[in-house]
Amino acid sequence: MAKKSKEWADLVIERETIYHIMTEHFRDTCFIAEERGEMIGYLLGFRSQARPEEALIHLIQVAPHMRGNGIGRRLFNQFQYTVKKMGCKRIVAITKPENNYCNRFHKAMGFNVVEAGEAIEVNGVRAIKDYNGPGKHMVLWHKNI
Numbered sequence: 818m819a820k821k822s823k824e825w826a827d828l829v830i831e832r833e834t835i836y837h838i839m840t841e842h843f844r845d846t847c848f849i850a851e852e853r854g855e856m857i858g859y860l861l862g863f864r865s866q867a868r869p870e871e872a873l874i875h876l877i878q879v880a881p882h883m884r885g886n887g888i889g890r891r892l893f894n895q896f897q898y899t900v901k902k903m904g905c906k907r908i909v910a911i912t913k914p915e916n917n918y919c920n921r922f923h924k925a926m927g928f929n930v931v932e933a934g935e936a937i938e939v940n941g942v943r944a945i946k947d948y949n950g951p952g953k954h955m956v957l958w959h960k961n962i
Contacts, residue, residue, distance in 0.1 A: 860892040872900035874910040914939035931957035
């Protein structure tokens with residue numbers, strides 16, 4: 818695997834094992850973008866076991882110095898192509914309403930905000946109130962493919 822760029826100040830850090838689990842057990846739906854042996858972007862996703870017609874994007878990141886070059890779009894297109902071949906009819910994603918960059922990205926990729934649950938507006942985005950617990954509002958996205 819490529820080296821991780823040290824400049825990703827906003828890199829989402831989770832338990833380190835989640836990355837290993839995703840790339841080991843869902844390797845067909847996880848993608849890495851590299852430039853000269855260095856990782857410049859990645860997408861971690863999977864096909865739902867509970868709803869096989871759905872795929873979920875767990876996390877997509879592009880190195881800050883590489884944003885705006887179409888890397889995220891290429892990663893997303895590869896994911897969409899792959900899960901469509903697997904029989905998926907919809908892609909879903911969950912974002913924080915404060916994450917303007919990510920929310921703009923999903924909108925640009927053709928996602929729509931899910932109109933479910935008790936709504937709250939945060940930063941001009943419709944979120945589901947308390948989705949991840951009290952005060953933890955989240956935006957649910959879906960795209961039919």
